[in-house]
Amino acid sequence: PRGLIGLLLAVILSAAMSSTASELNALASITALDLYKRNSKSEIGELKMVHITKWFTFGWGVLAIIIACVAYLADNLIQLVNIIGSIFYGNVLGIFLLAFFFKTVKGNAVFIAAIITQLIIFTLYGLNEYELINLPYLWLNFVGCIIVILLALGIQSTEGKKVQ
Incomplete structure (x- = not known):
């Protein structure tokens, strides 16, 4: 009909x-x-x-x-979703790992580390887009995770010294 x-x-x-x-x-x-x-x-x-x-x-x-x-x-929607995810998911994974495995790291240190890490990841992605570095976007997950953990541990260690 x-x-x-x-x-x-x-x-x-x-x-x-x-x-x-x-x-x-x-x-x-x-x-x-x-x-x-x-x-x-x-x-x-x-x-x-x-x-x-x-x-x-x-x-x-x-x-x-x-x-x-x-x-x-975008040429490929799946690739775009993976790129957007890679920009943010490493930072999120690092925050979760900090919460589970590093109980001494406080929220303030994690928050500051997450902001700095996100800015670093945006910078790395931009440098890769302009072909100034060669870092495939899927590696941004790993890099973001490691950076947020290391920064949070470093910030917490300096804050601990300031309090004492």
Whole structure:
């Protein structure tokens, strides 16, 4: 039948829009509650929180559109996902390893080490993109993990000396 194809297409698009709306709503709710409300100095009313959450939804939607436009420029989407993951996952792995195996390292040292490590990884990736160094992007995981662990241990050892 003629209308069945259109109906099927509408169902598929509706499912995709529903998933996207759920993701944006979850991101906005987390941002509004965990970041904005928790760090707010004054009490926030329910109506104001609704408006703030809507603006966060808009912001996350704009960011998703920008990422989709940038991803469109990539030759291979799987490679792009691996590159983005390699830029961030090494740092995250190092933080988890610090939490599990280095109980004496405090959160402040880990936070500072993670920020510095992320800047180093961005720099290494940029240098590799401009062919100033030869470091395949998958190695950024390992390098980030090692750097964050070493930096956190170093920062914690210097902070321990300052306290004493």
